[in-house]
Amino acid sequence: MKFIEARKLIHEYIRRDEEGNVESILTALDEVDLDVKQGEFVAILGHNGSGKSTLAKHLNVLLRPGGGTLWVDGKDAEDADNLWAIRQNAGMVFQNPDNQIIASVVEEDVAFGPENIGVPTDEIWKRVEKSLKSVGMIQYREHSPNKLSGGQKQRVAIAGVMAMEPKCIILDEPTAMLDPNGRREVLEAVERLNKEKGVTIILITHYMEEVICADRVYVMDNGKVVMQGTPRGIFSQVDTLKDYRLDVPQITLLAYELRKEGLQIPEGILTRQELVEAICRLY
Amino acid sequence: MSIILDKVNYVYSEKTAYQIQALKDISLKIEDGEFIGVIGHTGSGKSTLIQHLNGLMRATSGGIYYQGQDIYDQDFSRHKLRGKVGLVFQYPEHQLFETTIFADVCFGPKNQGFCKKDAELKAFTALRSVGLPEDYWYRSPFELSGGQKRRVAIAGVLAMEPEVLILDEPTAGLDPKGRDEILDQVAKLHQERQLTVILVSHSMEDVAKYVERLIVMNQGSVLFDGTPKEVFSHYQKLESVGLAAPQVTYLMHDLRKHGMQVQGTATTLEEAKHSILQAFAEKGKPIC
Amino acid sequence: MLRDITIGQYYPAESVLHKLDPRTKLMATLLYVVSLFVFRGAPGFAVVTAALCLVIWLSKVPFGYMVKGLKAIVVILLITAVFNLFLTPGEAIFTFWKLKITYEGLQNAGFMVIRLIYLILGSSILTLTTTPNQLTDGLEKSMKPLNKIHVPVHEIAMMMSIALRFIPILIEEADKIMKAQLARGADFESGNLLKKAKSMVPLLVPLFISAFRRANDLAMAMEARCYHGGEGRTKMKPLKYRRLDGTAYIIVFVYFAIVIWIRIA
Numbered sequence: 001m002k003f004i005e006a007r008k009l010i011h012e013y014i015r016r017d018e019e020g021n022v023e024s025i026l027t028a029l030d031e032v033d034l035d036v037k038q039g040e041f042v043a044i045l046g047h048n049g050s051g052k053s054t055l056a057k058h059l060n061v062l063l064r065p066g067g068g069t070l071w072v073d074g075k076d077a078e079d080a081d082n083l084w085a086i087r088q089n090a091g092m093v094f095q096n097p098d099n100q101i102i103a104s105v106v107e108e109d110v111a112f113g114p115e116n117i118g119v120p121t122d123e124i125w126k127r128v129e130k131s132l133k134s135v136g137m138i139q140y141r142e143h144s145p146n147k148l149s150g151g152q153k154q155r156v157a158i159a160g161v162m163a164m165e166p167k168c169i170i171l172d173e174p175t176a177m178l179d180p181n182g183r184r185e186v187l188e189a190v191e192r193l194n195k196e197k198g199v200t201i202i203l204i205t206h207y208m209e210e211v212i213c214a215d216r217v218y219v220m221d222n223g224k225v226v227m228q229g230t231p232r233g234i235f236s237q238v239d240t241l242k243d244y245r246l247d248v249p250q251i252t253l254l255a256y257e258l259r260k261e262g263l264q265i266p267e268g269i270l271t272r273q274e275l276v277e278a279i280c281r282l283y
Numbered sequence: 284m285s286i287i288l289d290k291v292n293y294v295y296s297e298k299t300a301y302q303i304q305a306l307k308d309i310s311l312k313i314e315d316g317e318f319i320g321v322i323g324h325t326g327s328g329k330s331t332l333i334q335h336l337n338g339l340m341r342a343t344s345g346g347i348y349y350q351g352q353d354i355y356d357q358d359f360s361r362h363k364l365r366g367k368v369g370l371v372f373q374y375p376e377h378q379l380f381e382t383t384i385f386a387d388v389c390f391g392p393k394n395q396g397f398c399k400k401d402a403e404l405k406a407f408t409a410l411r412s413v414g415l416p417e418d419y420w421y422r423s424p425f426e427l428s429g430g431q432k433r434r435v436a437i438a439g440v441l442a443m444e445p446e447v448l449i450l451d452e453p454t455a456g457l458d459p460k461g462r463d464e465i466l467d468q469v470a471k472l473h474q475e476r477q478l479t480v481i482l483v484s485h486s487m488e489d490v491a492k493y494v495e496r497l498i499v500m501n502q503g504s505v506l507f508d509g510t511p512k513e514v515f516s517h518y519q520k521l522e523s524v525g526l527a528a529p530q531v532t533y534l535m536h537d538l539r540k541h542g543m544q545v546q547g548t549a550t551t552l553e554e555a556k557h558s559i560l561q562a563f564a565e566k567g568k569p570i571c
Numbered sequence: 572m573l574r575d576i577t578i579g580q581y582y583p584a585e586s587v588l589h590k591l592d593p594r595t596k597l598m599a600t601l602l603y604v605v606s607l608f609v610f611r612g613a614p615g616f617a618v619v620t621a622a623l624c625l626v627i628w629l630s631k632v633p634f635g636y637m638v639k640g641l642k643a644i645v646v647i648l649l650i651t652a653v654f655n656l657f658l659t660p661g662e663a664i665f666t667f668w669k670l671k672i673t674y675e676g677l678q679n680a681g682f683m684v685i686r687l688i689y690l691i692l693g694s695s696i697l698t699l700t701t702t703p704n705q706l707t708d709g710l711e712k713s714m715k716p717l718n719k720i721h722v723p724v725h726e727i728a729m730m731m732s733i734a735l736r737f738i739p740i741l742i743e744e745a746d747k748i749m750k751a752q753l754a755r756g757a758d759f760e761s762g763n764l765l766k767k768a769k770s771m772v773p774l775l776v777p778l779f780i781s782a783f784r785r786a787n788d789l790a791m792a793m794e795a796r797c798y799h800g801g802e803g804r805t806k807m808k809p810l811k812y813r814r815l816d817g818t819a820y821i822i823v824f825v826y827f828a829i830v831i832w833i834r835i836a
Contacts, residue, residue: 047458048429060795084797092795099788104581104703104736111807113796124807142583146739149325160796176456179325179485181525206458247459250488250530250552257556263563272530276537279559283543283566339750362756370754377744378751380776390773394756425780439755 003073003168003200004036004059010067011054011223028054030223031068038167041194041201043211043231046220047245052204055220056172059202060090073167088117091161095173097153098145106148106156107132107141113164124163131159134197135189151182155189162193168200169193175207183210208235209249212270219244232268251275285447285479286313286336286368291345293331305331307503309345313481315446318473320490320511321483323500324525329483332500333449336481337368366395369445373452375436379424384435385410387424391443402442409442410435413468430461434468441472447479448472454489466493487529491515491550499526512548531555580739581702586631587815588700593709595816599823600697606830607686607693615833616685622826623689632699640695641688648684655680703735705808712810725801733789741782748777 011029014022028051036042046052057063058070061077070077072086091113094100103109107128114124132138135155145153154174161169171190175183191213193199203210211217217234219227221244227234234241238248238256248256255269255278265278293306305328313319323329334340335347338354338361347354354364372378381387388409392402410420413434424432433453440448450469454462470493473480484490490497490511497514499507501524507514515521518528518536527533528550535549535558544565546558583589588596603622610619627634659676698706711728718724749759752773759770 047460057791062791062795084799087795087797092792094788094792094795096785096788098740099785100792102733102736102789102793104732108702108704108807112793112798115804115806116797116799118803118805120805121807121809124805128807144581144583157792164796180527181324208459245458245460251534254531254534254552254555257552258559261556261560263560272534272537275534276541279538280541280543283541283563334750337754339753362758365754365756372747372751372754375751377781378748378755378773378777380773380780390752390757391755394758443756 001038002035002071003038003040004034004202005071006032006034006058006068007070008033008068009055009058009065009070011051011058011063012066027223029058029065032220032223032225034218034225036168036200036202038200039194039198040216041191041203041214043203043205043214043217044220045206045208045211045217045234045246046204047206050220050244051223052220053172054223056092056170056202056204059170060087060092062092084117088164089167091164091166091169093154093157093161093169093171093174095176097150097157097177100157101145101153101160104144104146106137106143106145109145109156110160110163113160117164127163127165128159131162132156134162134193135159149182150178151185154178154182154186158186158189158193162199166199168202170202170204172204173206174203175205175210183207187213206246208241208247208252212249219246221245232270235270236267285315285317285350287311287346287348288335289346289348291335291342291347293328293335293340294343297343305503306335306342309503309505311498311505311508313447313479315479316473316477317479318470318493318495319479319481320494320497321481321500322485322487322490322497322526323506326502327500327524328503329500330451331503333370333451333481333483336447336449337370338364339370363395366391366443367445368447368449369440369443370449371437371440371451371453373455374433375439375453376424376429376432378436378439379432382423383421384415384424384427385420387435388439388442391439395443405442405444406438409438412441412472413438414464430457430464433457433465437465437468445478447481449481449483451483452485453482454484454486462489469493487515487527488551491529491532499524511550515550516548580699582632582636582699584631584700586629586700588626588630588696590815591700591819592810592812592816593701593705594713594810595812595819595823596697596701597706597709597713599819600694602823602827603693604690606827607689609834610830611834615830616682618826618829618833619689623693626696627692630696630700632696637692637695637699641691644687644691648687651683651687652680655683698735703732706735707732708806708808708810725804729801737782737785740785741778744781745774745778748781749774 009029009032013026013028015024017023032055044052044055054063058065059072061083073089075082075086077086101109102112110128110131111124114127119127129138132141135158137152137155137159140148140152145156148156158169175186178186187210190201190203194201203214205211211231214231217229217231218225219234226244227237227240235248235252238253241248251272252269255265255275259265264282269275269278288309288311291306291309292304295303295305309332321329321332331340335342349364349367352359354361379387381390385406388406389402392405397405415431415434415438419427419431424435427435453465453469457465466489469480469482472478482490482494494511497507497509497511498505499514499521506524507517515528515532518532521528531552532550535545535547535555538545539547543562545562546554549555549558606619610616627637656672656676659673659679707728710731711724714724757770757773762770
C-alpha cells in the first residue's frame with residue numbers, strides 16, 4: 001500500500017520587485033517523483049538548499065505545488081477538503097526543538113494535536129500517556145519544556161505528533177540543532193516507532209550516519225532527485241555523493257579509500273563491524 | 284604565553300538554592316599560535332570556560348592572565364581584551380543586525396574606537412579572508428543563506444584583528460560541505476596569521492583532523508589535556524563521561540584485537556589508511 | 572539577572588492553590604488587587620498582610636523563589652517612593668533646598684511601596700501556581716460571553732498562552748545576543764540616554780528578527796498539528812468547578828468584604 005505518491009512535483013519561489021515584476025525564480029522542486037510504502041523508513045538526503053525541506057512541506061500540504069500531482073494516504077493533496085485528514089495522518093516534526101512546543105507543560109503540549117482534532121477528554125489522556133511512553137519521556141510529563149535538553153524536547157515533539165495517531169511521521173532535519181547524544185536519542189525513538197509500531201517514517205537530513213537504518217534513500221540536489229536506492233547502494237557511490245556536497249560516514253569513506261588502493265573490500269560498507277570483518281578476511 | 288588560567292572557579296547563582304559550580308579549579312596555559320580543541324558533554328563547562336577567556340564572565344575565584352597581565356586588575360581594560368580575544372558564539376548569524384553586511388562587519392572595529400575609514404578597511408580584509416564574494420557585501424544580511432551569514436558573523440569578529448580566536452561549535456547546523464568550508468577557512472587563518480585558535484566542538488572527527496592539542500572538559504574540570512592521539516587513546520574513559528573517540532580509532536582497536544599489526548593510536552582517516560596498508564605490506568600479503 | 576524574572580514561571584507543587592480552578596484564582600487575584608488600593612490604615616494593612624501570608628504559605632512555593640522577582644522592580648519602587656516622598660502636600664517635617672518631606676509623604680510612600688510589593692507578590696502567586704495554559708483556559712472560559720460581540724476570545728487566549736511560554740526563551744535569547752555583541756566590543760552601559768538607546772539597536776533588532784522567525788516556525792508547527800482556530804477544539808484539562816473552589820470563593824468574598832468594611836467603618 002502506497003502512502004505517498006508524488007509525480008513531477010514543481011515548486012517555484014518567485015521573487016518580485018516593487019512593481020510586481022518577476023525578478024528571479026528559484027526552482028526548489030523540479031519535477032520530483034516520490035514513492036513511499038506504508039511502514040517504510042525512507043530517508044531524503046541533500047545539502048542545504050537542495051529542496052528537501054520544500055519537498056517535506058508538500059507532504060503534509062503546508063506548501064502547495066505549482067505543478068505535478070501528489071497523493072497522500074490515498075487522498076489528492078490538491079483537494080482542499082482533504083487538508084485536515086492528510087495532516088492528521090502525516091505528522092511533522094521540525095528542526096528547532098523550541099519553536100514547535102506550544103504549551104508550558106510537556107503533557108499539555110502533547111495534548112495539543114488531539115485537542116485540535118476534537119478527541120474526547122478521556123481519550124486525550126490515554127493518547128498522551130501512550131505517546132510519551134513510546135518516546136521514553138513519560139517521567140517528564142509534568143515538567144516545563146524549558147528545562148529539557150534538545151534531544152528530550154524533540155522527543156516531546158514526536159510524542160505530540162504520535163498523539164494524533166498518524167500513519168506517517170515526517171521529520172524535517174530533526175537533529176540539526178542537537179548534540180551527538182540528542183541525535184542518538186531522537187533516532188533511536190524514531191527507529192523504535194517504525195519497527196515496533198509500523199509508523200511510516202520520512203526522515204529529511206544531511207547527516208549520513210542517520211540514514212543507515214532506512215529502507216530506502218533518496219538524494220536531492222538542485223530540486224531534483226538525483227539518486228535513489230538502499231543505503232548500501234547509495235553509500236558505495238562516494239564520489240557522486242561528494243559532488244552533491246554530501247559526505248559518507250568515516251567508516252564507509254575509509255573502506256572506499258582502501259579499495260582505491262587495491263584492497264578487495266566489498267562495496268557499500270556501512271558499519272565498523274563490517275569493515276573489521278572485511279579487512280581481517282583479507283589479512 | 285597568551286593566556287594563563289590559575290585555579291579558576293565559577294559558580295552560578297552563588298549562595299542560592301540553585302548554586303552550580305560550572306568551573307572547578309581550572310589551571311591552563313595557552314601558548315601563542317596553538318590550535319586547541321575543547322570537547323565535553325553538554326554542561327561540562329566548555330561554554331563557561333571560553334566566556335572567561337575574553338572577560339565576558341568573571342571568575343568567582345582564581346586568576347586569569349593575558350600576555351602576563353592580570354585581567355582582573357583595576358587598570359586592565361576588559362573592553363580592550365574583547366578585541367584581542369575574539370569569541371564567536373554558536374549560531375553567530377543570529378547577532379547580525381545592520382542593514383548591510385559590510386556595515387555589520389564594521390561594528391566591531393567601530394566599537395574599538397577606529398575611525399570610519401580604518402574600520403572599513405578592516406571589514407574589507409575580514410570579509411575577504413572568509414571568502415565572501417564582494418557582490419554580496421552591500422546586501423542585507425537576511426538575503427543570504429545560513430552558511431554565508433555565518434561567515435559574515437565570523438568576519439565581524441575577525442575585523443577586530445584578534446590575537447586569539449575562539450569558536451563555539453562553528454559547524455552547528457551546517458551541511459557536510461559547509462562544515463568543511465568553515466573549518467578549512469579557520470585552519471587557513473591559523474596558518475596564515477599565526478592566530479591562536481580555540482575550537483569547541485562535538486565532532487571528534489573534526490577535532491582530530493584539525494587541532495594540535497585537545498582539552499576534555501568534564502563536569503567543570505579538565506579531564507584530559509594533550510595531543511589528540513594521547514587523549515583518544517583513553518577512549519574507554521571518554522565513553523564513561525558521555526564522549527567518544529573518532530570512528531577510525533575504534534576500528535583500529537578492533538583490528539588490533541583480531542591480531543592485526545596496526546597503529547591503535549590512529550585518529551584520522553589518513554593515518555588509519557596508511558597504517559592498514561602498511562600492515563598488509565609488512566606481512567608480505569599481496570593486496571589484490 | 573535576566574534569568575531571575577519569576578513572573579510567568581510555573582512552579583510545580585502539590586498545594587491547595589495548585590488544585591484550584593484558574594477562574595477562581597483569577598477572580599481572587601482581581602479582588603485582591605482591588606483590595607490593595609482600597610485598604611486604609613493599620614487594621615486594613617494587617618488584614619491584607621495576613622491574607623497574603625496565608626496564600627504564600629498555602630502555595631508551597633519557597634519564599635526566596637518568589638522574592639527574586641522583586642529585584643526587577645526595585646527601580647520602580649524607588650521612583651514611586653521618591654515621588655510620593657517629595658510631592659505630597661502637607662506638614663513638612665524635613666526640608667532641604669526647595670524639597671520638603673512631609674509626614675503624609677512618608678506615609679504615602681510607605682504604603683505605595685508596600686502596595687507595589689504586595690501587588691507583585693500576589694500576582695506572582697497566580698502565575699506560580701497556575702500553568703500558563705490553565706490561565707489562558709480560565710480567561711478564555713470567563714470571557715466566552717464576549718464572543719457574542721465578536722471579540723476573538725479564543726485567539727486572544729492562545730496569543731497570551733504562547734507569549735507566556737516564550738517569555739523565558741526570549742529572555743535567554745536576549746542574554747545570548749547581548750553577550751555576542753559584548754564580545755564585539757558593544758557597550759550597553761556608558762553614555763547619555765540617547766547613546767544608551769542607540770546602543771540597544773544591536774540587541775533589539777536581532778531579538779525582533781528572532782521573535783518573528785519563531786512565530787513563523789510555530790505557526791507552521793501548529794498547522795501541522797491540525798490547529799484551525801477555536802472551532803471544534805476539545806480540552807485535555809477542561810475546567811470544572813469543585814467544592815474546593817466554592818470554599819475558596821467564599822473565603823475570598825469574605826476577605827474582600829472585611830477590607831471594604833474596615834475602609835468604610
